[in-house]
Amino acid sequence: MNSAGSEVPWSQTWDQIDDDFDEHLEEVRNFLRCPTVSASDDDMLAGAEYVAGLIEGAGGTADIIPTSGHPAVLGRIEGDGPRLLRYGMYDVQPADEPGWSSPPFAAVTADVPGAGPSIVARGAANSKGSLASFLLALASARRVSDLPAEILFLVDGEEELGSPNLPRVMHDRRADLAAEAAFDMDLTADRRSVAEVYLGCKGIVSFVLSCSGGEWGGPIERALHSSEGVVISSPAWSLVRALSALKDAAGRNAIDGLGPASVPQEDERLLDALVRDFDPAAHLEEVGALAYLGPNDAHSVLKDLMYEPALNLNGFSAGSVTGKTIVPHEARAALDLRIPYGTDVESVVAGIERIVAEAAPEVLVEGVQLCPPSRTTANSPVAHAMVESQRDVGPPPQVWPSAPWWAPFYLFEQVLRLPFASGGAGHAGRAHAADEYATIAGLRTHMRQSIAFLHHYARAARAES
Amino acid sequence: MNSAGSEVPWSQTWDQIDDDFDEHLEEVRNFLRCPTVSASDDDMLAGAEYVAGLIEGAGGTADIIPTSGHPAVLGRIEGDGPRLLRYGMYDVQPADEPGWSSPPFAAVTADVPGAGPSIVARGAANSKGSLASFLLALASARRVSDLPAEILFLVDGEEELGSPNLPRVMHDRRADLAAEAAFDMDLTADRRSVAEVYLGCKGIVSFVLSCSGGEWGGPIERALHSSEGVVISSPAWSLVRALSALKDAAGRNAIDGLGPASVPQEDERLLDALVRDFDPAAHLEEVGALAYLGPNDAHSVLKDLMYEPALNLNGFSAGSVTGKTIVPHEARAALDLRIPYGTDVESVVAGIERIVAEAAPEVLVEGVQLCPPSRTTANSPVAHAMVESQRDVGPPPQVWPSAPWWAPFYLFEQVLRLPFASGGAGHAGRAHAADEYATIAGLRTHMRQSIAFLHHYARAARAES
Missing domain, CATH: 3.30.70.360 (Alpha-Beta Plaits)
Structure with missing residues (x-):
């Protein structure tokens, strides 16, 4: 945590998060104990209801939206400021691979070598850990004061299936989704606490x-x-x-x-910045491989991950x-x-x-x-707020023009035509693999950043108007 | 059954087989009830001991030969005539495929549509049914008179694994395997009772x-x-x-x-004879396919099966x-x-x-x-006796220069340098598949043919000497 610690206007909220943290952690674990594998016949409605309960627990309202697949959740929490739309997902990948050292839906706390005390569960990293953390942080914040922004929620239960029904939900409820900007959050930080901001995805x-x-x-x-x-x-x-x-x-x-891969001119500076901080050897170790398929210089690897x-x-x-x-x-x-x-x-x-x-x-x-892929501009207030809030809780984040992975960001960027950014502090790992985890320290950092993000956005929006 | 029925010199033996048949059938079923899946950890020694017991039950002697895998059985039954070596196998394929209408090692009797009353069991067709039938036929024969030939046995417990230890057994016990000729028997007849003789295999x-x-x-x-x-x-x-x-x-x-496939000149006549009796449409139906990969004329199909x-x-x-x-x-x-x-x-x-x-x-x-593949000549006395004995109990058999499948015949042909033939009357089906069966009528026919085969061989050998 950097020097912003005790000076910021929302330090009282951060103190409240600390006070509530043990309770919050149990809530995160309980949410992770709902098996919400969208590719199976798990009780997905129970997962949607859990999300609605978390929104209501933060003083908001929520509707469960039936689809021809698994339900989505649409919610709203009041605040004194601009309106933002947070995307999220409550479904997870199957957890039937071998190698789990504890049952994937037991959500035990365990020391993960190299990462520290963590919750081990399918969905801890991707993405129930961050969704619950965000909502629990808002609940703490509202005990202290009004939120600096109004938050809408659109939470999918089918992202791991490619979000087949989300376009329909968005179409039907478009009026309820009017906002200035949209965002998504994950526990994106590496083991050095360097987090990431994404301006789009493949x-x-x-x-x-x-x-x-x-x-x-x-x-x-x-x-x-x-x-x-x-x-x-x-x-x-x-x-x-x-x-x-x-x-x-x-x-x-x-x-x-x-x-073949080509780098848009506007991305060249961002790519160069990423290259300076990218350690191919550390990346290889993180993904669990001993050699790259092609050239192993940072520029080639990053270019391929984003554009090839x-x-x-x-x-x-x-x-x-x-x-x-x-x-x-x-x-x-x-x-x-x-x-x-x-x-x-x-x-x-x-x-x-x-x-x-x-x-x-x-x-x-x-x-x-x-x-479909997605892309928004680096100069939007929402991207700026994401970067600044991550700076508040850790080292400066890396800004990726495109994530190598997919999320349904295109719906916000191309259908709702909203500036969109994604990012998030806190370390987690092994998404889609055995022993998926989120560090306990990372969850707390993520809660803190969630509040800072709203304040940064509200401040930027106020400055603009 | 053809006109040879009551005229043949061994008709008294056939009568004895009929008298003993109900008892024999129970013995075949008991043998099939030993699960002898060589690819699993079944009790293969019990299977070997059962074979040894069947040899002893026919008045012979048997040794169980340990190997680094599953044991083999080496046996001998006295007779007044030439010495022949019968190869056999007591191991079977796994029976874990779906579709069994009764447990694969229950060996129930059931009516198989199109085939008639049968024993349904893994190994009924391939090849415990024929091995037991041969030995039980010899037991009946010895109640009536001496056998017309001395029979050695080499019975493998690993044929379904490619007989990895049989070469070693053969090398170590070569002196005990000295014979004039070698043979193998199966229930090769189709539903028309047309049986097959194989002069080798791929x-x-x-x-x-x-x-x-x-x-x-x-x-x-x-x-x-x-x-x-x-x-x-x-x-x-x-x-x-x-x-x-x-x-x-x-x-x-x-x-x-x-x-590419090439037909040896000496095989052309045999191939032509097979072509005349081969029905591609019936073959397709039997294998469970609607079209051939290549040309669908009988000559092409048979040529490919044997030589391509x-x-x-x-x-x-x-x-x-x-x-x-x-x-x-x-x-x-x-x-x-x-x-x-x-x-x-x-x-x-x-x-x-x-x-x-x-x-x-x-x-x-x-x-x-x-x-390795194997091949022996069509003009050998052992092939001749196989053909003649099959004629005694049914229509003239088809003589295949090569089987499309494999068996360790090369060991007899190339290591022991013995003329070798394989064949056998009686209908069975679904080897390697669910509901493998041997017809009860086919088992009786096989017993009759076994005795006739020995007499034909002995007569030919006597005529030659």
Whole structure:
């Protein structure tokens, strides 16, 4: 925590957060104990109700919005100042991977080596920990005084599915979402407490390739003894052919609408600043790898993370890998293509379908989901407030023109046409992996920053008017 | 059953088989109730002991031969005539596939549609049903008179694993295996009672391709969020690259030592005879497919089944196919390459390793098993006796120069240098699949044929000497 500590106008609020912190921590843990895996049949309504309860606990009001999938939550907390829209999510990734040292929904506190005392749970890092922290900080703040801004909430229960129903919710409730700016928050700080601010994010085209025996050939209904594989086609080989053709095209940026990485002129200064502070060796260690795929200088790595499209094979499955000599009757692969801002998403999808149809017409392209990229300007008050509030609680943050990951920021930027920024102090780790965690110190820092952010925004807005 | 019925010199033995049949059937069922899955940790010694007991029950002697894997059984039953070596197996495939209408080791009797009253069990068709039937037939025969031949037995407990320890057993006990000829028997008849005789079999090179993150790149220890996939290599894509290169080379017969199908001149007449009786539509229905991979005329299909090499992808596995946007840290595929007689197996293995090393050096070729092909001449007395004995109990059999599948026949043909034939009357089905069965009528026919086979061989040997 830097010198801003006791001087700031909201130091009384910070003291209140400290007073309430033990209680807040239990509340965060309870929220993490709701299994809200959107890809499963968990009780997502209970998760939505928990979010609504947290909003109401901070003195606000909340509606649970049914969708054709999992419900969203729309809320409002009064304040004396500009109106801001906070996006959030209450769903989490599946937690069925091996390697958890405690049950993923037990939310135990444990010492994470190198990070310190933490809550270990699916969703601790991504993103229930920060959502609860933000709301609990507002609850503390309101015990001391009015909030310096009015906060609207739009909380999705399907972000890990690509937010398929959020556009509809936004369309239907557009009038309730009128605001000056929008933002999202996460526990983005690394182990040095250096946090990040994002001005946008990459997009994703996700899809499944599948192939089963049928009129075209291959065994139908059941696997075949592989002695017959010389005369009967193999759905698994068809899938390999389609995958190989797609990878080849993606590697050459030869999928329609895909181009090689290019850095917009306005981003060059931001990229240079990031490069100065980026340690490729530390990044490799953090992601759990020993070598980069391409050049290992900071500039190349960051440029690729933000601007280079990439086709990822999330997994594949067919038959048996433990010694059954069979020709499987079905095969399946899941992929995602990460795309930079400016990509023509529809062309990319058409390009994928064409390549697969040419390489292996018996392979189906299914479950295509479009998650468009997003981008807002570095000069907006909301980005400024995010940077300043992070400075209040730690070292100066890094400003990323684009996050390498996806979130439904485009809906705020392109549909609601609001300036948008994302960021957040506090350290967490292992999102989407076993032993996902948020440090306890990080949660407290995040609560403090949440309040500072509102004050910085309100001050900037007042100065402008 | 044809006219040979009551006229043959061994008709008294056949009557004895009929008298003993109900008892024999219970014995077959009991043998099938021993779970002898060589790929699991079943009690394989109990299976070996059961085989030894069946040999002793026919008045013979048996040794259980320990190996570094599962034991083999070596046995001997006296007879007044030439000495023959019967190969057999007591291990079976795993029975963990779905679709069993009764437990796979319950060995219930049930009416199989289109086949009639049958024993349903893993191993009923492949190959415990025929092994037990042969031994029980000998027991009946010895109640009536001496056997017309002395029979040695070498029974493997690891055929479904590629018989890795059988060469050692054969080497160590070579003196005990001296014989004029060797043979194997199965319930090979189709639903028309047309049985098959095999003069050899294709070989297999089986192996696993695996790739994990390491010094070369890729995530180590755990999967990575796929937003990092643009800068971190993917073991799953490496595996696809290796698979694609191998498939391409195999398709062009460009793996060292692989050539396109060619029919030896001596086989042309046999192939023509098979073609006349082969119904591609019925074959497709039997294997459970709607179309062939290549030409669908009987000649092409049979030529490919017997002489064309083929690379089969038994299965692959990596990451998640249900919506986790990750880069998996490991990927695995199992393959088998079916090779015709005359293939240089060592060259093929070296070729596979070279192609993988060139396409994706980070992919390992592991668990390579060589299962050499085998071939003996159609003019041998043992093949002749197999054909004649099958004629005695049903329509003329089909003589296949090579089986499309593998069995360790090469050990008899190339190590012991014995003429070898394989065949057998009686209908069974669904080997390696759910609801594997042997018809009860087929088991009785198989017992009758077993005795006839010995007499035919002994008569031919006497005529020659």
